[in-house]
Amino acid sequence: MIELICPAGTPAALRTAVEAGADAVYCGFNDETNARNFPGLNFSRDELGEAIAFAHVRGVKILVAINTFPRASAVDLWRRAVDDAVQAGADALILADIGLMDYAARRHPDQRLHVSVQAAAANPDAISFYVGTFGVRRVVLPRVLSVAEIAEITREIDCETEVFVFGGLCVMAEGRCSLSSYATGKSPNMQGVCSPASHVAYEQTAAGTTSRLGRFTINRFEAGEAAGYPTLCKGRFSTEYGAGYIFEDPVSLDATTLLAGLRDAGVTALKIEGRQRGRAYVEGVVRHFRDALKVLEIGGEADVARLRPFTEGQATTVGAYRKTWR
Amino acid sequence: MLPFFASSPESLPLIPAFLGNLIRPLPLLPLEFALAGVLDHIGKNHPHLLDRLGQHRGKRFGIAPIDLPIVFIVEAAAPRPRLTVMRELPDGLDVRISSSLANLLALLEGRLDGDALLFSRQLAIEGDVEALLALRNAIDDARLDLAFEIGSLFGPFAELVERLFGKARDVALRSISSPRGSE
Known part of the structure; x- marks a missing residue:
């Protein structure tokens, strides 16, 4: 069994x-x-x-x-x-x-x-x-x-x-990922905390909810749009090719x-x-x-x-x- | 045992607008006094409730039900938390939390998952996320039963009030009992 x-x-x-x-x-x-x-x-x-x-x-x-x-x-x-x-x-x-x-x-x-x-x-x-x-x-x-x-x-x-x-x-090589460390200075692999709450911020505006990790804007969700965790790997980024999820969707x-x-x-x-x-x-x-x-x-x-x-x-x-x- | 529920966008019911309008002109002090009694009772029954808050003890959490014309401010102070009822949240709070009253009560009893409410956009938060997480985990670990806590304030009528409150809670929770609920 x-x-x-x-x-x-x-x-x-x-x-x-x-x-x-x-x-x-x-x-x-x-x-x-x-x-x-x-x-x-x-x-x-x-x-x-x-x-x-x-x-x-x-x-x-x-x-x-x-x-x-x-x-x-x-x-x-x-x-x-x-x-x-x-x-x-x-x-x-x-x-x-x-x-x-x-x-x-x-x-x-x-x-x-x-x-x-x-x-x-x-x-x-x-x-x-x-x-x-x-x-x-x-x-x-x-x-x-x-x-x-x-x-x-x-x-x-x-x-x-x-x-x-x-x-x-987690789609990264686990135990090796440094995205959160890069954004916050705290290591998921050595300190046990990916996207530490101490570095997470949410802002509520008429346009919706913005989530941030350290200096990085992770996502902006319109009213009613389903949300995810504020991790860099699930961030929605604007690039010259348009806005979207680069690593992984929420x-x-x-x-x-x-x-x-x-x-x-x-x-x-x-x-x-x-x-x-x-x-x-x-x-x-x-x-x-x-x-x-x-x-x-x-x-x-x-x-x-x-x-x-x-x-x-x-x-x-x-x-x-x-x-x-x- | 009452069921736990997954949250969904159309989950727990809102307080009808007319009830909110009825509450609006009422004085706040009697409600604040009654709720302080409940909080005091919770503090006595769960003396270790604040242990998990660690460095976040003493922080002020503003709670704004979206379907009521009043708000609550909870100061997670030892040995017992303090509560204030106001018309709107003031500036300077450490954390601001907003959701329907039913969602907030269900969260308090650990019957809904906070992350799931956040994902479905039924819960909005601002401020010190670390303090909020610590509070959420402390409350979730406490296994609060609001029917019991409220009922026990009513002396000889404790059992009756507990049963009535429990029934009302059952009806509200079962109104969303669906295949997605997890009984």
Whole structure:
């Protein structure tokens, strides 16, 4: 049975995910060791311990994301996060940095390790290196692969694969993207915050809503026009060729229609993005995919329009899973 | 348990205009007094509510329902937040939030997703986005139940008021119950 991996940014969201049917919930500490380091979000050490106890009683696993890259002057912060997550009883650690993986593998040889999407491990050689060197048990694949490529990779490697099925769609080489760093001086990859709220501004005028990130105008939405996150990769820019989206439209991934293909590709787990989202999102999306997996078992088709209200731009895509542009 | 709902452009109902007109001439102090009581009660029941605000404690949030002729200013001060009711939002606030009253109440209870409301343009914000996110996450984690919080102000009638408020909330929420809702 394919596993459903669900996001939680707060203890309340974690409980919601468990009650809605998650097989596992992923979360992080309230510091820069994880890639969703937003204000008011994430778990203290005590909260993580309580969350793990709550989940384990209900047969749900907790995966702790320590998936940013340690700064040279502060490696101890990341190592402490590894030690504390192991101590708390995490079922797996989701890591991106090769040095931290080495630390975790040596210091906690029995701890299950997953390769984060932030590591951008997108080919069998790279993944096999992590498996052979650190004994990782699962890789979260980047959102740049087709279903056929996922099937091929899964066949060739000696660990499980996990893929995103819903939520924010990062089309860059994850863990390498510096667009937000360029605009704000804060790094998503080292400080865990893409388009930090401290640098985001919204302006409401009669013409609509303007969103800005640092010195850059990201978009201007007319009244009633669906909006997206204020990230540079989803900016609408004016150039000599006209105005439009250069990298990516404001749109969210929804792979509901591809579940059978992903299952047949040998994928072990399906991941829902969105630790920064509220309980309503967690409940709605987790329950949708729990239902969709049940429907899949009996050969039916899930309702694909159900999640659109949760999406950026009120629109969905299957992204690179079906590469029609090639 | 009440359902959560995805937001959609035609989701929760607006307060009818005639009700807004009825409210317009009323004095604000009695309402402010009553709401301060609710807020006080929430503060007592959720003593850690403001913990997630971190450095944003003390900031002033202006809340303007688009379907009411009044606005609210919440100061996230410890140990308990303070609330003021006014006719319009003054200058100098840290954050300004605008949406329908039903959306704002549903957000307060975590029954709607704030990002989804923003995407569907049912929620407008200005000001300190970091403070707003911290407040949103704090509230979402608190699992507030407004029917309970309001009801408990009514002493021996607490259960009755809670039930009545809860019924009204159910009706409002279920009016948008559709295949897109997520029960």
